[in-house]
Amino acid sequence: MINNSLHPLTLFFNAFFLNNLIFIQIIGLCSFFKITHNLKNAAHHGLIVIVNTFLATLMAWVIFYELLTPINAQYMQIIVFVFLAIFIAKIEELLLVKYSIRLYGLIGKNISIIMVNCAVVAAVFLSIDSRLSLVNTIIYSAGVAIGYYIAIILFAILREKVSIAPVPDSFKGIPIDFILAGLISITFIGFKSILGL
Amino acid sequence: MHYQQNSFTELFKELYRRIFQRNPIIVLIAGLCPVLAISTTVSNAFSMSIIVLCVLLLSDVTIRLVRQFFKIELMYFLHVLILSFYVTIVDLFLKGFYIEISNNLGIFIPLIAVNCLFFEQYENSRKQPSFLLSLFSAIGSGIGFALIMIFVSFLRELLGSGKVFEVTVFSKPPAIFSLAPGGFIVIGFITAFIAYIGKRFNRDDK
Numbered sequence: 001m002i003n004n005s006l007h008p009l010t011l012f013f014n015a016f017f018l019n020n021l022i023f024i025q026i027i028g029l030c031s032f033f034k035i036t037h038n039l040k041n042a043a044h045h046g047l048i049v050i051v052n053t054f055l056a057t058l059m060a061w062v063i064f065y066e067l068l069t070p071i072n073a074q075y076m077q078i079i080v081f082v083f084l085a086i087f088i089a090k091i092e093e094l095l096l097v098k099y100s101i102r103l104y105g106l107i108g109k110n111i112s113i114i115m116v117n118c119a120v121v122a123a124v125f126l127s128i129d130s131r132l133s134l135v136n137t138i139i140y141s142a143g144v145a146i147g148y149y150i151a152i153i154l155f156a157i158l159r160e161k162v163s164i165a166p167v168p169d170s171f172k173g174i175p176i177d178f179i180l181a182g183l184i185s186i187t188f189i190g191f192k193s194i195l196g197l
Numbered sequence: 198m199h200y201q202q203n204s205f206t207e208l209f210k211e212l213y214r215r216i217f218q219r220n221p222i223i224v225l226i227a228g229l230c231p232v233l234a235i236s237t238t239v240s241n242a243f244s245m246s247i248i249v250l251c252v253l254l255l256s257d258v259t260i261r262l263v264r265q266f267f268k269i270e271l272m273y274f275l276h277v278l279i280l281s282f283y284v285t286i287v288d289l290f291l292k293g294f295y296i297e298i299s300n301n302l303g304i305f306i307p308l309i310a311v312n313c314l315f316f317e318q319y320e321n322s323r324k325q326p327s328f329l330l331s332l333f334s335a336i337g338s339g340i341g342f343a344l345i346m347i348f349v350s351f352l353r354e355l356l357g358s359g360k361v362f363e364v365t366v367f368s369k370p371p372a373i374f375s376l377a378p379g380g381f382i383v384i385g386f387i388t389a390f391i392a393y394i395g396k397r398f399n400r401d402d403k
Contacts, residue, residue, distance in 0.1 A: 024377050026234035027304070030313035033226055075289060078307050079281040085311075086277065116277065116311040118230055125307050168389075170396065174226060175389035182381030189376060 002130045008139050015143025018192055021119055022151040023185040028119030032152060033177065042156035044107040046149035048092070053123045053148070055088050056081075057141035060124040061134055081124045086116060119148055154184060208333045215337025221314050222345040223388055228314025231305050232346050233380035237357065242350035244298045245305070246343035250336070252283050252309060253318060257335040259283075260319070261328055276319050281310040314342060345387070352383050 021027050035045045096104040123144045127137045167176050221227050235241045259279050288306050291299040318338050322331040357375030359367050
């Protein structure tokens with residue numbers, strides 16, 4: 001698993017490929033299946049996830065080590081981190097409404113889905129649980145976020161193709177999507193030995 | 198508190214509806230992450246199901262009791278607060294008394310606080326004026342989740358390790374079923390099978 005002794009590049013590729021959040025760790029599937037109906041929607045959603053994951057892990061590191069640890073309140077971490085993710089999404093929504101209503105029209109409806117996105121919260125928990133330093137946390141969150149982005153883009157492209165392909169009657173709709181995700185997951189497992197981890 | 202009498206048939210109809218017709222996993226595709234990620238053994242699935250059922254019941258009852266004191270705009274945050282409060286209790290309890298379960302389930306215990314299943318259930322109970330009906334609906338969701346979870350984990354343990362409950366069924370199992378892709382493929386075939394049965398017997402699940 002990840003820790004501070006890994007080389008930064010190894011840490012990045014570990015989060016990005018070898019422990020890809022969706023296809024290897026299987027976290028954040030609810031929004032994953034909701035938003036990958038078309039490529040455009042998935043790309044917008046992925047951009048918000050990148051920003052939110054980055055901000056949330058960074059702020060969580062500061063809160064955990066500068067606020068919760070001095071007063072011995074680490075047991076509060078679940079409540080604090082979940083509310084942090086919601087807080088970031090809410091602030092983003094307000095800023096978008098205030099400054100760029102056009103951009104809000106494009107990606108605004110995705111923000112309510114991401115409010116309690118498992119992927120963002122999971123990245124926070126994983127980075128805090130493995131006691132990463134601040135620099136490593138930034139590298140790790142970048143890896144997780146880009147891994148998520150690549151995963152949803154890949155899946156959205158394939159899903160658009162599969163939705164017009166002839167499949168058996170009972171597999172139409174969500175079953176074929178599950179099997180498609182399983183097949184992509186097999187290819188991701190193939191990368192497991194690439195860095196000798 | 199708003200309270201009204203419900204007949205037993207009404208309650209069990211709601212229970213049946215939540216378990217089969219509106220199953221959270223198969224039909225609504227909510228709360229998938231634990232079902233796919235930690236269903237590698239039956240014991241894991243069993244402990245996760247019990248945790249989910251407990252948190253569902255407790256959060257549903259608690260939000261019913263306290264929601265009359267808060268404004269309607271705050272309900273969402275109140276729900277998240279209550280949910281993460283119970284998840285914290287469960288997390289600390291498991292770390293204190295059942296460290297093995299806590300290690301096996303790992304990140305998925307804190308992630309219960311952001312599981313879509315609970316938000317779906319919250320949306321359901323918000324519109325439901327009756328206390329008992331919403332309680333039965335929560336129980337139904339929990340049982341529906343548990344049924345699918347235990348079934349998936351049974352299949353994955355059987356196919357992935359070749360043994361069930363420490364009894365070897367066949368040797369040289371395909372290990373892919375105990376890895377991440379196995380979960381996707383198994384649940385894909387289960388949903389396809391249920392769709393097949395639904396079409397075969399021409400029953401419309403509304």
